[in-house]
Amino acid sequence: MTDLFSKFDPLIEQRRALLAGGVEDPFNLVMERVLSPTVAVCNGRETILLGTYNYMGMTFDPDVILAGKQALDDFGSGTTGSRVLNGTYAGHRAVEDALKDFYGMEHAMVFSTGYQANLGIISTVAGKGDYIVLDIDSHASIWDGCKMGDAEVVPFKHNDIVAMEKRLKRIPEGAGKLVVLEGVYSMLGDIAPLKEMIAIAKENGAMVLVDEAHSMGFIGPNGRGVAEEQGVLDDVDFVIGTFSKSVGTVGGFCVSNHPKFEILRLVCRPYVFTASLPPSVVHTAATSIRKLMHAGNKRAHLWENSRTLHKGLRDRGFQLGTEEPQSAIISVIMPDLERGAGMWEALLHEGLYVNLARPPATPAGMTLLRCSLCAEHTAEQVQTIIGMFERAGKKAGII
Amino acid sequence: MDRAATANRIAELIEPFNKKGIAIAEDTTFAGDLEWDSLTVMDFVAAIEDEFDIIITMNQQAEIETYGQLIDAVTKLQG
Numbered sequence A: 001m002t003d004l005f006s007k008f009d010p011l012i013e014q015r016r017a018l019l020a021g022g023v024e025d026p027f028n029l030v031m032e033r034v035l036s037p038t039v040a041v042c043n044g045r046e047t048i049l050l051g052t053y054n055y056m057g058m059t060f061d062p063d064v065i066l067a068g069k070q071a072l073d074d075f076g077s078g079t080t081g082s083r084v085l086n087g088t089y090a091g092h093r094a095v096e097d098a099l100k101d102f103y104g105m106e107h108a109m110v111f112s113t114g115y116q117a118n119l120g121i122i123s124t125v126a127g128k129g130d131y132i133v134l135d136i137d138s139h140a141s142i143w144d145g146c147k148m149g150d151a152e153v154v155p156f157k158h159n160d161i162v163a164m165e166k167r168l169k170r171i172p173e174g175a176g177k178l179v180v181l182e183g184v185y186s187m188l189g190d191i192a193p194l195k196e197m198i199a200i201a202k203e204n205g206a207m208v209l210v211d212e213a214h215s216m217g218f219i220g221p222n223g224r225g226v227a228e229e230q231g232v233l234d235d236v237d238f239v240i241g242t243f244s245k246s247v248g249t250v251g252g253f254c255v256s257n258h259p260k261f262e263i264l265r266l267v268c269r270p271y272v273f274t275a276s277l278p279p280s281v282v283h284t285a286a287t288s289i290r291k292l293m294h295a296g297n298k299r300a301h302l303w304e305n306s307r308t309l310h311k312g313l314r315d316r317g318f319q320l321g322t323e324e325p326q327s328a329i330i331s332v333i334m335p336d337l338e339r340g341a342g343m344w345e346a347l348l349h350e351g352l353y354v355n356l357a358r359p360p361a362t363p364a365g366m367t368l369l370r371c372s373l374c375a376e377h378t379a380e381q382v383q384t385i386i387g388m389f390e391r392a393g394k395k396a397g398i399i
Numbered sequence B: 001m002d003r004a005a006t007a008n009r010i011a012e013l014i015e016p017f018n019k020k021g022i023a024i025a026e027d028t029t030f031a032g033d034l035e036w037d038s039l040t041v042m043d044f045v046a047a048i049e050d051e052f053d054i055i056i057t058m059n060q061q062a063e064i065e066t067y068g069q070l071i072d073a074v075t076k077l078q079g
């Protein structure tokens, strides 16, 4: 018998070698207690959280928590059903209404995760004979959506406007085209030139989907994302988003002005063939989304935090993913996985949690320490974080 | 462009990507013999696409394992 697991042997060996060096497993950390959006207890140690994508710090918002508790009392712990059968409660409608108001769009469809939103929309909208043109650094859920559908898939070099245009122009006459882009790319924290790219997509007769998972709530005049910031939201056919970052719970969505959008509820398999989100989740999400519409001060503070951390780390000699802070993600480039894991552990011992990212999730085979800031990080915490990086960086031999 | 002319152009294009200077024949495989990672594949595919003004979709790339299959595919894609 062939052991079907033998294909995992190289990864098993890599992990064994890494852990044999004595470092703590970066992919097996337990948050024993969570004290606030920015502080948890890990391994008995109070730890500042700098890798949670909890950008707006909504997870402990009193109104959000209250809405969730009330929904548990009023509607129970779960729906035990699909959105198209018994799984659409008042709260699911309420959160879709909140999304329509937040984005100023006609239609909103809520999925159980953002992963499923990409999987479902992409695989359903682009079918056999259609072409998907996408950035090579797209999120796994976008790639999996491409794989699940039957469309022809054409990637182009990251953020390369010319490469995108060339490929669009070579698609056979008459074929359906979907261009898939992200507002913020979460590995390096860089943003896309959506204004130029979307203009080219439209010139070439393509529909456009933009994943704004990492921009909701704080990029753009109304927090609608990078497309809004660059003044091209009206040209986006589908915005994909998630509740697992700024909104502070779990779930995913697509908003759109397409007149036939509602038919997707019947034909989109990752929407139909899975249970809907629990009532407590949709009520917390609806409350959070409505509060994010009026979060100007928090937004300003989040940007301050991002600029301070970016400058602080660069001044101390760290190599960062972007020249300027473009989002609430500051990515610190490590020389290799071993030293990256060493640095990650040194930070944890300092009392700081960041995200360790490594190939194949990362571009160009890089090992990254991804820092995501929160509007609830205080200015003092950010200074503390910079000090921790400096000490750990020296200890791990990075700076 | 016929197959022979296409093969000549591809032979020139592959040169800078063949860093280990491996002797390339029709049955040379990209993943196995040349040990290319996904980034190298992407850059090489882009170079071919731009040279011949074609697209080689991911779906088509999945069918191309050897150098000879690539020449066949590019010859065909030029129509």
Ligand SMILES: Cc1ncc(COP(=O)(O)O)c(C=O)c1O
Binding pocket: A113, A114, A115, A116, A118, A139, A141, A182, A186, A211, A213, A214, A242, A243, A244, A250, A251, A252
């Ligand atoms: C760009 C992007 N799209 C989609 C997702 C999936 O979101 P979710 O966590 O809701 O499944 C993520 C986050 O993991 C993401 O970074």
